[in-house]
Amino acid sequence: MPTISEYKGNKLICLNPGSKFMFSFGLGKAKMILENIDAIKKFVETDGADLGEFDIANDKEHGSESSDAKSDV
Numbered sequence: 001m002p003t004i005s006e007y008k009g010n011k012l013i014c015l016n017p018g019s020k021f022m023f024s025f026g027l028g029k030a031k032m033i034l035e036n037i038d039a040i041k042k043f044v045e046t047d048g049a050d051l052g053e054f055d056i057a058n059d060k061e062h063g064s065e066s067s068d069a070k071s072d073v
Helices: 027-035 037-045 056-061
Strands: 003-007 010-014 025-026
Touching: 010 027, 025 027, 027 037
Parallel strands: none
Antiparallel strands: 003 010, 010 025
């Protein structure tokens, strides 16, 4: 069961207390995770192969542009 602790005055949540390699993070990262939860779910569902509409970095690597990134000619 997750636990809440404090480090240098900041609250941390640990998702797997007692494990050899604990996974903990603070409020800022918790907010970032919640803001990106759909992309994280897609990442897990596809075993890390795809982020679908959230995969902006991969689109740029393969030469795709979003509609607002196209230049006026």
